[in-house]
Amino acid sequence: ELKVEQNPLFLSMQEGKNYTIYCNYSTTSDRLYWYRQDPGKSLESLFVLLSNGAVKQEGRLMASLDTKARLSTLHITAAVHDLSATYFCAAAQGGSEKLVFGKGTKLTVNP
């Protein structure tokens, strides 16, 4: 059974700093997703990573995937307050469309 673990679950950081959120998954998965959720809102798709070594960047966020280590990272560069949200990673159950989500990382960026 696929399990997904994220850490940290809570992250408070200052504007301008860098940090990384980690997402480990327990069995083979062919797709890894990152989503953002603002309070009271639905999920916004950030990245989908399909292959080993995949790296995608959008603004101050960069996601990578290491399928051998079963690890994805979401790196935040020079954080700004607007990045405050909860970030979820989700892995696709091998050979299916089913997504298994991590518990989420609640990010707060302080001025």
Added chain:
Amino acid sequence: SAVISQKPSRDICQRGTSLTIQCQVDSQVTMMFWYRQQPGQSLTLIATANQGSEATYESGFVIDKFPISRPNLTFSTLTVSNMSPEDSSIYLCSVRTGEETQYFGPGTRLLVL
């Protein structure tokens, strides 16, 4: 991409009653998914709905409690039956289009008193 709408956006219901949530997509999709997000928690898949066949439920979810309809390739409903306060959650439908991304609807916020 896909544009997904859900109705209602929120509701407050009495225990013992049922609520049907609608999900409409702007394009034809093979599979639609229903997720639950309990307060302050992550998302859990309830079931996968294919057009023309019965929904496939995940462990811990049963058809009598969460009946699903999928009458065509752009629409699905999820009913939350015989509700209790523990059913208070956000219910989200999602689809995966020809692209790789899986999109989520805006969610239905349900409070059961």
